Amino acid sequence: MARRLIPSLNRVLIEKIVPPSKTSSGILLPETTNKLNSGKVVAVGPGYPVTNGKIIPVSVKEGDTVLLPAFGGVQVTLGDKE
Template sequence: MAKRLIPLLDRVLVEKLAPPTKTVGGVLLPETASKMSEGRVVAVGPGRRSLNGDVIPVSVKAGDTVLLPDFGGTNVKLDSGSEFALYRDDELLGVLTS
């Protein structure tokens, strides 16, 4: 039976994206090149409660592409063999748009 992970509170489940190895023009990038760490949001929790009891929703939604910090998050490996990372909503650096 395959397991499915549903994040709690303000947690965000992210699938890390592989950094590009070529530029749009076809130039190969060395491994030592500065790379942005990107990920695709797979699932989000319902949000966290404020001091007065209201729910503060998570700022991203499933399908968003986000910029990840270099360190942090909890690595998670599910039955499917895919590797994910679990972050708090406030740890994400931004949402990437095209």
């Protein structure tokens, strides 16, 4: 049975992008290089409700590529994906 995570309010579900370990020509890249911590937006919550009943929408949409903070968010493992 497949599980699906649906974010609530202004939460965003992001799948981390793993950079390739070697180039297309076969050169191995060391893991100690400075890598950008980026990910692809998989799901977006509806937004955050304010006191007058309106909902402030989230500024990103599914499919966007975003930069992630080094220490932030909550890691979730679903099957073999993190």
